[in-house]
Amino acid sequence: MTTNAIQLTPYLHFDGKCEEALNTYQQILGGDIQIVNRYDNPAMSAPEEYKNKILHAVFTFSGNMFFASDTMPGKTITRSTLDVSLSLNYPTPEEAQKVFDAFAAIGKVHIPFKKQFWGGYHGNLTDKYGIRWMVNCN
Numbered sequence: 001m002t003t004n005a006i007q008l009t010p011y012l013h014f015d016g017k018c019e020e021a022l023n024t025y026q027q028i029l030g031g032d033i034q035i036v037n038r039y040d041n042p043a044m045s046a047p048e049e050y051k052n053k054i055l056h057a058v059f060t061f062s063g064n065m066f067f068a069s070d071t072m073p074g075k076t077i078t079r080s081t082l083d084v085s086l087s088l089n090y091p092t093p094e095e096a097q098k099v100f101d102a103f104a105a106i107g108k109v110h111i112p113f114k115k116q117f118w119g120g121y122h123g124n125l126t127d128k129y130g131i132r133w134m135v136n137c138n
Contacts, residue, residue, distance in 0.1 A: 010066040010086060014129060015077045018054040018070040021129045028102040029088075031061025039073070046073050079130040087134040093121045096137040100125070103133050 014021050022033045037055040039046035044055065053070040066086070071077055090096035093115075100113040106128045113123025113135055120138040127133060 010084075012066055012068045012131060013071050013077055014054075014068065016050075016053060016070050017129060018057065018068050021127075021131075022054075022057060022059055022068055024106065024127075024129075025059060025061075028099060029061045031059060034058040034060075039070070077130070083132070085124060085132040085134045087136060089136045089138065091137070093137045096121055096123075096135050100135040103127055103135070107133075 012018075012021075019035070025031070026033055035054055035057045038051065039053045039055050040051040041055065046053070050070075050073045053073075055069055057068045059066050059068060088096070088099060090099065097113055100123045103125055104113075104123075107125045109123065109125045110132075111122065111124045113121060116122045120136060122134065122136050124132065124134040
């Protein structure tokens with residue numbers, strides 16, 4: 001039997017701090033960073049000061065993946081805390097708490113990580129790059 005699987009891959013955009021963000025995420029989550037392209041490709045016609053920025057990168061960790069890039073030169077990012085959250089689910093509250101605390105050290109906590117009324121553990125925050133994270137353990 002043949003199945004056609006569709007894979008959803010988040011694509012995060014940064015305002016010139018993509019590489020810094022990926023290195024931070026690697027410290028917190030482990031994983032690997034693969035920088036596929038930078039803006040130094042002549043076809044991109046990027047300004048000299050932007051040539052080392054990331055055009056496309058892949059971040060993989062624990063069987064998960066997302067793409068990331070810096071925005072095009074001259075464009076700005078508008079973020080809202082109500083847009084999208086990246087949700088991380090851990091097998092133990094201790095593992096989840098460790099990751100939550102690492103993100104909280106570089107961000108703004110919206111809901112502290114603790115046992116919630118539905119019985120699971122949950123906390124959420126926005127990191128210093130404007131990405132909203134939810135950390136869970138059911």
